[in-house]
Amino acid sequence: MVNKNFGFGTQIRKSPYFDSTVKWGATGFSVYNHMYIPRDFGSPEKNFWNLIEKAILCDVAVERQVEITGPDAYKFIQLLTPRDLSKLAIGQCKYVLITNNDGGILNDPVLLRLAENHFWLSLADSDILLWAQGAALNSGLNVKITEPDVSPLQLQGPTSGEIMVKLFGENIKDLKYYWLREYNLDGIPLIVSRTGWSSELGYEIYLRDGSKGNELYEKIMEAGKEYGLQPGHTSSIRRIEGGMLSYHADADINTNPFELGLDRLVNLDSEINFIGKEALKKIKQQGIKRKQVGLVLDCEVLKGPNTTFWPVHKDGKEIGKITSAVYSPRLKKNIALAMINIDFSSIGNKFKVLAGEINISCTIVEKPFYDPKKKIASF
Amino acid sequence: MVNKNFGFGTQIRKSPYFDSTVKWGATGFSVYNHMYIPRDFGSPEKNFWNLIEKAILCDVAVERQVEITGPDAYKFIQLLTPRDLSKLAIGQCKYVLITNNDGGILNDPVLLRLAENHFWLSLADSDILLWAQGAALNSGLNVKITEPDVSPLQLQGPTSGEIMVKLFGENIKDLKYYWLREYNLDGIPLIVSRTGWSSELGYEIYLRDGSKGNELYEKIMEAGKEYGLQPGHTSSIRRIEGGMLSYHADADINTNPFELGLDRLVNLDSEINFIGKEALKKIKQQGIKRKQVGLVLDCEVLKGPNTTFWPVHKDGKEIGKITSAVYSPRLKKNIALAMINIDFSSIGNKFKVLAGEINISCTIVEKPFYDPKKKIASF
Numbered sequence: 001m002v003n004k005n006f007g008f009g010t011q012i013r014k015s016p017y018f019d020s021t022v023k024w025g026a027t028g029f030s031v032y033n034h035m036y037i038p039r040d041f042g043s044p045e046k047n048f049w050n051l052i053e054k055a056i057l058c059d060v061a062v063e064r065q066v067e068i069t070g071p072d073a074y075k076f077i078q079l080l081t082p083r084d085l086s087k088l089a090i091g092q093c094k095y096v097l098i099t100n101n102d103g104g105i106l107n108d109p110v111l112l113r114l115a116e117n118h119f120w121l122s123l124a125d126s127d128i129l130l131w132a133q134g135a136a137l138n139s140g141l142n143v144k145i146t147e148p149d150v151s152p153l154q155l156q157g158p159t160s161g162e163i164m165v166k167l168f169g170e171n172i173k174d175l176k177y178y179w180l181r182e183y184n185l186d187g188i189p190l191i192v193s194r195t196g197w198s199s200e201l202g203y204e205i206y207l208r209d210g211s212k213g214n215e216l217y218e219k220i221m222e223a224g225k226e227y228g229l230q231p232g233h234t235s236s237i238r239r240i241e242g243g244m245l246s247y248h249a250d251a252d253i254n255t256n257p258f259e260l261g262l263d264r265l266v267n268l269d270s271e272i273n274f275i276g277k278e279a280l281k282k283i284k285q286q287g288i289k290r291k292q293v294g295l296v297l298d299c300e301v302l303k304g305p306n307t308t309f310w311p312v313h314k315d316g317k318e319i320g321k322i323t324s325a326v327y328s329p330r331l332k333k334n335i336a337l338a339m340i341n342i343d344f345s346s347i348g349n350k351f352k353v354l355a356g357e358i359n360i361s362c363t364i365v366e367k368p369f370y371d372p373k374k375k376i377a378s379f
Numbered sequence: 380m381v382n383k384n385f386g387f388g389t390q391i392r393k394s395p396y397f398d399s400t401v402k403w404g405a406t407g408f409s410v411y412n413h414m415y416i417p418r419d420f421g422s423p424e425k426n427f428w429n430l431i432e433k434a435i436l437c438d439v440a441v442e443r444q445v446e447i448t449g450p451d452a453y454k455f456i457q458l459l460t461p462r463d464l465s466k467l468a469i470g471q472c473k474y475v476l477i478t479n480n481d482g483g484i485l486n487d488p489v490l491l492r493l494a495e496n497h498f499w500l501s502l503a504d505s506d507i508l509l510w511a512q513g514a515a516l517n518s519g520l521n522v523k524i525t526e527p528d529v530s531p532l533q534l535q536g537p538t539s540g541e542i543m544v545k546l547f548g549e550n551i552k553d554l555k556y557y558w559l560r561e562y563n564l565d566g567i568p569l570i571v572s573r574t575g576w577s578s579e580l581g582y583e584i585y586l587r588d589g590s591k592g593n594e595l596y597e598k599i600m601e602a603g604k605e606y607g608l609q610p611g612h613t614s615s616i617r618r619i620e621g622g623m624l625s626y627h628a629d630a631d632i633n634t635n636p637f638e639l640g641l642d643r644l645v646n647l648d649s650e651i652n653f654i655g656k657e658a659l660k661k662i663k664q665q666g667i668k669r670k671q672v673g674l675v676l677d678c679e680v681l682k683g684p685n686t687t688f689w690p691v692h693k694d695g696k697e698i699g700k701i702t703s704a705v706y707s708p709r710l711k712k713n714i715a716l717a718m719i720n721i722d723f724s725s726i727g728n729k730f731k732v733l734a735g736e737i738n739i740s741c742t743i744v745e746k747p748f749y750d751p752k753k754k755i756a757s758f
Contacts, residue, residue: 008409008418009615009684009703010628011504030387031410034504034627039387100512125390125413127506129632133479134513137654147632236388248413249389253508253526275516305388324388 016213056232395592435611
């Protein structure tokens with residue numbers, strides 16, 4: 001899969017960074033939002049250590065942007081999410097959920113406010129472009145909804161701050177967690193935000209000209225040389241340690257925010273109106289039936305993430321499923337996120353997990369598994 | 380990529396036929412509608428000959444269904460497509476386009492009418508579930524829109540008819556092109572339609588119980604033994620010969636139906652109301668600026684489909700792009716679908732194609748390249 005012409009026709013798009021990632025050693029690709037994403041540079045464990053000890057550069061062009069502009073853009077973006085956006089400043093970002101009329105989660109993007117009526121939703125893996133265009137149809141709101149030519153990179157890890165200073169100058173240090181700024185790097189138009197998907201210090205660099213992808217990638221790799229920067233990919237190990245969600249794995253259209261403990265992203269008591277408000281009120285009133293928990297699995301070191309949902313059993317009865325599991329070489333534990341029956345969701349509870357033909361004992365523990373207050377990323 | 384546990388976590392779903400396809404020799408998978416799809420059983424040319432000489436069984440569980448039910452289901456489904464559905468009988472299927480408010484194509488599914496107010500859209504690669512739920516929000520129509528537990532297989536090729544008789548009995552012979560019927564095969568609940576994506580005689584078999592995927596796959600392979608049935612995958616060679624579209628490659632949100640010559644799927648003069656009607660009227664009035672054409676490329680045998688959009692040049696000026704190209708071992712020609720400036724779209728015109736570093740001469744020819752009246756499939 002690593003020759004320059006691999007692929008199944010043009011049906012799946014290549015990223016503007018594709019050639020650079022292949023050159024720098026990408027050995028496996030997945031598909032996300034109809035595009036190839038590098039997911040393997042040889043060893044996921046090495047990638048994890050690179051991330052937490054120095055820094056990695058990740059091609060996340062697959063995080064497609066939905067751009068919302070027009071005189072009613074603010075009103076419309078508020079309709080799309082249960083999070084109260086009334087205090088979202090220009091230049092600020094927020095992690096939000098997109099819910100449907102039943103309160104089910106359609107995506108968990110980062111929302112960027114570029115101007116009074118100019119927003120980007122930086123997407124997880126689903127066609128929110130279509131959802132938003134559909135929702136706008138009879139809304140009576142004057143908005144324009146498109147996918148712009150924008151392709152993000154993630155620069156993540158403890159030395160990412162120094163690399164950013166080298167690229168953009170000292171003033172980048174003022175950029176606060178979940179804020180954004182516009183830059184131009186030797187003629188390459190960019191938006192930079194202090195966000196990511198690693199729970200480490202990190203930045204997202206949104207390229208606004210797809211023809212300059214490889215040029216940008218090489219420039220950053222060059223600047224990062226002296227700071228130990230390595231080419232990499234978003235780390236399943238680190239994001240599970242951090243209890244971060246992977247859409248379709250840990251959440252889907254049949255998952256509601258309360259099941260994930262994301263009550264802070266649902267402002268039911270505010271005056272705002274949004275799609276799913278009535279349904280979410282009802283769900284909150286009636287109480288949830290399932291809840292996401294963290295588990296430690298008592299078994300041999302897992303060789304990779306689970307590729308199917310492993311059933312969780314209590315006294316021979318299925319009470320839930322493992323959504324994401326991985327071995328953390330730092331914690332020296334097999335850790336997992338699971339969605340289980342609320343009646344069994346207390347810390348310390350023990351279950352059996354059926355991983356293919358293997359029976360594994362597991363115990364509910366606190367999550368996130370590492371740095372629960374996100375101090376590393378948000379300082 | 381062929382060990383049973385390959386994958387990047389649970390973020391991408393496995394098909395109910397996954398284990399069987401691996402067992403029967405799938406050597407490469409792509410991702411489509413958030414699921415793995417087998418796209419390689421060793422040799423795409425061998426797969427092509429298997430298809431046109433005997434029959435192949437293809438796992439197309441990725442063709443997810445959007446199910447629309449409720450008292451206003453018929454009214455709503457008509458809103459979603461420019462094709463007049465007033466004569467769509469219960470038990471009938473139609474190839475339709477889904478367009479947005481600008482007349483851009485969001486998908487090109489097969490629509491199945493299972494009952495008066497019970498429809499399935501059998502999808503190409505985009506989240507029409509989200510589009511439809513969004514479009515329903517303020518429509519005032521009472522509908523339920525879900526993704527049911529339905530996973531299609533395609534049984535395609537000249538001997539598929541005999542295999543179907545062996546499985547379902549003589550009466551399957553009455554099933555006409557683009558009609559469907561309900562079956563139960565030894566306790567496995569199914570819908571069967573005479574449709575496909577090969578331009579050959581063929582059937583789609585929609586499994587309605589995901590737990591029985593491998594059982595169904597094995598049953599069909601067993602029945603097909605004496606008729607030369609081989610495990611396979613949808614053939615890019617055959618579908619390009621037949622001028623069939625691959626969404627994202629040959630059409631996308633910025634493509635309108637007229638550019639593809641699909642005027643027959645847009646009923647502007649009918650009384651029906653649908654999303655995009657005003658935009659499409661305007662486009663028709665003003666005339667299109669680009670048009671899809673068929674090309675023959677005068678070069679060495681292509682080793683596989685193009686994996687990027689190759690620019691088409693006339694006198695040094697870019698006038699379009701190749702969307703899908705492949706070598707047809709039957710026609711002994713490199714054939715391609717391209718979207719080019721309308722002023723240059725006449726049969727016989729010659730251009731240059733820039734395929735990476737290679738310059739290729741090409742000529743516009745009639746399309747489809749083979750069996751233009753679709754007599755093989757529709758008899």
